[in-house]
Amino acid sequence: MTRIIALALIAASPVYAADFSEGSSAKSWNLYAEAPALFEAKVVDITCEVTGDCPDNCGDGDRQLGLLRAADDVLVFPNKNAQSGFQGATVDLLPFCGKQVDVDGLLIEDEDIQGATNIYLVQKVREVGSEDWVKANTWSKAWAAKYPEAKGKGPWFRRDPRVNAHLAETGHFGLGLEKDAELIKELFE
Incomplete structure (x- = not known):
């Protein structure tokens, strides 16, 4: 499944990514090939987008979520939230399932490294039209509650x-x- 997702992300990516840094306030993680990126996207279930297998509410958190970027219809893989660990961003994005959102974070793009394209580290999210950002840092609290x-x-x-x-x-x-x-x-x- 991971390989299918990676191939879908690679196939969906343009050769040269657009610059989404304007207006971003993302904090650097000092990762290779990172760039601040603020863009509008629809929060989607990646498996649904790739295969057509679409459970309600993006799988209720049991599936990897993605960002279908509005500017170019590219499927972006948000594999990290704003916390120090790499626990993922599904918990932070699930409340926005199927909605148009603005996301601010870091985009990993390197055409010389296979698979290093459209990898996103979401730091904050808000529904389009809202002024209020939500920090993408709820994974640890959700884990502790569970x-x-x-x-x-x-x-x-x-x-x-x-x-x-x-x-x-x-x-x-x-x-x-x-x-x-x-x-x-x-x-x-």
Whole structure:
């Protein structure tokens, strides 16, 4: 599925991207090939756009969301929100499913790196016509509300029940618990 999405994004991209920096107040992450970008787009379910499989409300957060840019009908992949981790932007964009929005953030474009096109780091969003921006920083709060039993110190992913269940089944190396035990003994004892 990831490959299909990447191919669709590449196929939809123009050879030379337009400059969307005018009016942007996006803060730099000092990432290679980033540029501030403010544009209007429709929030869409990427799988729906690519395959025609379209559940209600963009899949209720179970699907990757995209931005169908109004200026050129290019499907932009918002794979990060304004928080320091790369948890994605679906939680922040879902309330805008199917709506025309203005987004401000950073656009990654590099024609020399395959797949590095139309990758977007959304920092704020608002419905077209609204004066009020919404910061794209709600992922951690939404995660904490969904998993209240995972409170504690340290990174969220060390406490995430889904991650821990997967590790309990496959081990840290994905090779099974028995192989994990062998490798840990070899490496650390």
